[in-house]
Amino acid sequence: MSDTKVIRVGDDYDVVIGRGVLSEVASRVPDGAQRVLIVHAPVMAAAAERLAEQAAVQGLEPTSVELPDAEAAKTVDVAARLWAVLAEAGFTRTDAVIALGGGATTDLGGFVAATWLRGVPVVQVPSTVLGMVDAAVGGKTGINIAEGKNLVGSFHPPAAVVCDLDLLRTLPRADLVAGLAEVVKCGFISDPQILRLAADAEAATDVDGSVLPELIARAVQVKADVVTSDLREAGLREILNYGHTFAHAVEQVSGFSWRHGDAVAVGMMYVAELARRSGLIDELLVEQHREALQLLGLPTSYAVDGDVDARWTALRAAMGRDKKTRGSTLRFVALTAVAAPTRLAGPDETLLRAAYEAVLA
Structure with a gap:
């Protein structure tokens, strides 16, 4: 395959697959955004810092939040903490979320974007094979409750999905x-x-x-x-x-x-x-x-x-x-x-x- 592949999902958004394409993320934030919330898995802290720098170059005001690891991130308590961050930072309906991490991170990031002000844009940046082929694509978002997995959620298609294959080098x-x-x-x-x-x-x-x-x-x-x-x-x-x-x-x-x-x-x-x-x-x-x-x-x-x-x-x-x-x-x-x-x-x-x-x- 060529170095970078772009797969269109209907008429809605692109999935970009390639090496070194993390540099495209900030440019995929929809026009009109002034602020961007970057939520990331713990292992993605360095990559999140790079995204924050790129967002600033694009004229965006970045706020970064590190999430608990894996499924521990997909809880009502974590979602509520992120809603509070969005409120304190003054996020409006034209601002955006970037979710950087595995499937749990993209599920949670998408859910928070779907529910803040009844929906703000989200750019999904999966860092695992699971996230790239499943969680980040398709617009399903959700969190877990004691009674079951993904029982609370919504459909919220992303503005874009960027799959940087270089991120897989961090994956056990x-x-x-x-x-x-x-x-x-x-x-x-x-x-x-x-x-x-x-x-x-x-x-x-x-x-x-x-x-x-x-x-x-x-x-x-x-x-x-x-x-x-x-x-x-x-x-x-x-x-x-x-x-x-x-x-x-x-x-x-x-x-x-x-x-x-x-x-x-x-x-x-x-x-x-x-x-x-x-x-x-x-x-x-x-x-x-x-x-x-x-x-x-x-x-x-x-x-x-x-x-x-x-x-x-x-x-x-x-x-x-x-x-x-x-x-x-x-x-x-x-x-x-x-x-x-x-x-x-x-x-x-x-x-x-x-x-x-x-x-x-």
Whole structure:
């Protein structure tokens, strides 16, 4: 691929993917802004300082706030602290937010932008694979509450998304690999070429190589195509939640100690096992899931330290609060083949439990 790739999301905004493109961020703040709030993950402090300097050169007044790490940032208390900062700094509806960090940072930054004065512009600057291919693109924003992940949020498309691949050099390998679960997901639901490229695990995890940028661009293109057709998840967009029903339950029950991508990997195995038992796919496709994930070093089983039955009760209750649930009917995104997603509504409880037992370590 060329050094920089620009993917248009409908008629709304661009996703810029390249090396050294952090310098474009300040220029992507919409005209008319006088102030910009830069919220950033702890590891992005130096990059946030660079963005503040660039904003000042653009004639903007920057305010920077460091967030708690990972999912600890996505709380009502942190959002309220940022609202107070915006109020004290006199932010108006034409001012903007820049969110610099992983998926939790972009989720929170987008949510604060969506709710301040009923909506101000946000420029998303994801610094992780997960953030680049999933959280920052599509306009979903949200925070967590004790009862579940992302249950409070809004749809708020960004003014732009800038993915500087150089930022991935700060990423621990375990986090990079976890982010690839969302890439593999895009391969299974839409783009089989992703699965072929990801089969070379060494190339797929090489931050300085050419395969990882192509994987990221392909996954972003899948998401851009889907959200362009269905911004508010009225139908098609639900396919992006492949593997997420079980994954979000795992995250919640673990107190968000699981990496999101690791949970999604196990979640894809769960729904593949469920789909096989429901007669949608065969064992060969289940094994294709397992092989694709294991090659990258992603988990394909779920270890329970304690009572297996009690854990299932907790997971089942958490799945009942999934956003795709309608009434008391659980709804899953499943496959009938690679790149052929469908919905699986109201599977029998015995099948739900059997799929759980199939993914137990």
